[in-house]
Amino acid sequence: MVATVLRLRYRLLGNSLTRSPWQLVGFVFGMLAAVWLVGLVVVGLVAVSFLQGLEATRAIAVVAGSALLLGWTLGPLIVSGSDGMVDADRLAPFPLSQRQLMFALAGTGLTGIPGIATSLTALASVVLWVRWPLAAVVALPMVVVAVLTCVLFSRLVTTVTTGFSGRRRGQEILGTVVIGLLIMTGPILTGVLGLVDAADDLMARLGLAGTILGWTPIGAAWAVPGDVAAGAWLPALCKLAIAVGTLAALWLVWARALHAAAGTRPRPTTRTVKSGALGLFGVMPTGGVGATWARSLNSWLRDPRYLRQLIFIPLFPALFAFTTGVDGVMFGASAVFVALILAIASYADVSYDGTAFASVLSSGTTGRADRWGRVLGAGSVGVPAVIAIAVVVAAITGTWGHLPAVLGGALGLVLVGYGVSAVSSALLVVPVPRAGDSPFKTVPGQTFASGMLVFVVMGACLLLSAPAIVLAIVSLVTGSAPLGALALVVGIVVGAGVIVAGVIVGGRILDRSGPGLLLRIKAFPI
Known part of the structure; x- marks a missing residue:
């Protein structure tokens, strides 16, 4: 047997x-x-x-x-x-x-x-x-x-x-x-x-x-x-x-x-809200981009499956402070490691929609609008978090002169990650916990192979953000303030360029591959 x-x-x-x-x-x-x-x-x-x-x-x-x-x-x-x-x-x-x-x-x-x-x-x-x-x-x-x-x-x-x-x-x-x-x-x-x-x-x-x-x-x-x-x-x-x-x-x-x-089964939970309360949907702009932005931001702020990614924000500085000390290089670069985690967090976020992705397809939202909405939703949480970590670390260590270089590497990495994810999430779906399940639950259909796909996305993020990261490293090693400022400018410009390119390419792919993604999601074991 x-x-x-x-x-x-x-x-x-x-x-x-x-x-x-x-x-x-x-x-x-x-x-x-x-x-x-x-x-x-x-x-x-x-x-x-x-x-x-x-x-x-x-x-x-x-x-x-x-x-x-x-x-x-x-x-x-x-x-x-x-x-x-x-x-x-x-x-x-x-x-x-x-x-x-x-x-x-x-x-x-x-x-x-x-x-x-x-x-x-x-x-x-x-x-x-x-x-x-x-x-x-x-x-x-x-x-x-x-x-x-x-x-x-x-x-x-x-x-x-x-x-x-x-x-x-x-x-x-x-x-x-x-x-x-x-x-x-x-x-x-x-x-x-x-x-x-x-x-x-x-x-x-x-x-x-x-x-x-x-x-x-x-x-x-x-x-x-x-x-x-x-x-x-x-x-x-x-x-x-x-x-x-x-x-x-x-x-x-x-x-x-x-x-x-054997006798434990998931228990659905419900929540009563005030009639007519639209939450973020009543605040964000109307249209495909605004609706997707509100839905994505709502997931980042309330869905445990997304919140799990945010665990790493305080984790890295805390670990580096205890292991290498607040004067160590790793602690000073905590914002870069946080940016790397946030950069790949959305690499297959269509998977979290589950079969509800059918409503996205039926709504008539274009692929480009969907991509912009998801990028803005993730960026509304990720970019402030990266900046906050960099500023807090600089305040603790007193190395305000290093802040532009660290921000350049970190922002370049996280922005590039959003652009890469705009393409990868239009190509990839992986088994994930269902809405309401524990984010730590082992899901049928998950394999080591599907888990390794994230490293492919990570490699692409590191490669495309290399100009800003290299400039940041040279600035920190040499103590050059102009190079630090240049790293910040390059990180933002390159990151923004990758996002625009990723949204355009990912949007076109999603327009063609959307029904196929839904079929693959439905094929996952329940």
Whole structure:
């Protein structure tokens, strides 16, 4: 039965790739990225195994393995491209026992691109212990335990978020927890590593982190081979028990979560408004541009699926302030990183319209008017946010002379992003949570391949905004105020030009491809 589910999964993947060439492009980029990352990790592991001593090897293995598990755990919450092609809801009508269902879901997690890449990387970690043969032998079964732990953690998080998605209060709690974890990761690690005054170099800090993580469910499996190599048999047995116990506990908790989630269904919410109250529609200009502008801005201000993008606005400055300090380069460039996130936030925003996109097509709104309205809606939120971050950072650091250069790079990037999105959103649609669902919900039909499309759009944004970004970097390095002012002018001019070109090109594409986009949206699994 599990093999049948896996075959169906790959049949669905093949159908999605043949239906859209852009899906195929994303899949190819995903495969290339996975191969490149695995190759890079293997080269690094080989270098570490022959150049570092036992203590450094132990620390690197535990810290890297813990980071891998953390990525699998948070991935379903913050990455919209996580693989939801086969989930519990879609398998529910089939005569599967709960154990068969769990094996099928775990199998699909292992056989996806992230699962294969993780398995290959974890298997390559055995190279770390080639100088200690007994540790290398022990590392093989521990790799299996570690990879299965990653998959079960991911599936448990997916099941829990799906179960919460129908409850407004659960959604709010879940979102708060995730945001808190992300924002506090930097401060927590900085505080823990700063407890030891003697930790003046990177390896000492990694050793401290590895020692702590090795006694937790996060890193216990990765710490066992190191203890065996060091001859610390009692700690190795204790950590083995922690690792195996964690795997067993995850299986049991996941089983209970699946059983509890089986009876949970989304609950629609309604809101009563005053008769005749038009909100933004009564304020914005009339016509296709004004109506689309009001609708887009309303989504940015009230739709949780759009608001999720705005989480990153305070996130980057907070993380950089704790990790590199307020005098660091990263903190000073916080506005640029915020601009990058906002630039790609609308790369496929027609998807969020869902089947309601039919009303856009039937209204007679031209593609160009639709593009202008969406650009103005996103810009009404994004441009003030970027400017505010740049000004606040300059006020905190006292580097007012750098403000024009930072604004030039940031505004150039976000404006170019709006122009690129005006074209990409007329070409691409991807599965997204439905209106009213949790923005963190795993959606059927999502694949790693569709998630990789955003990186194609990101590359286009970075390439087109390169003139302003390069001038900004040169200005900051040389301290040249005229170059900073030039970067600001170039950023605004180039960004405005890309927006105009993007609206014209995207509008023409949308006029031709609108019905096709609607058909692809309707074809997404519900």
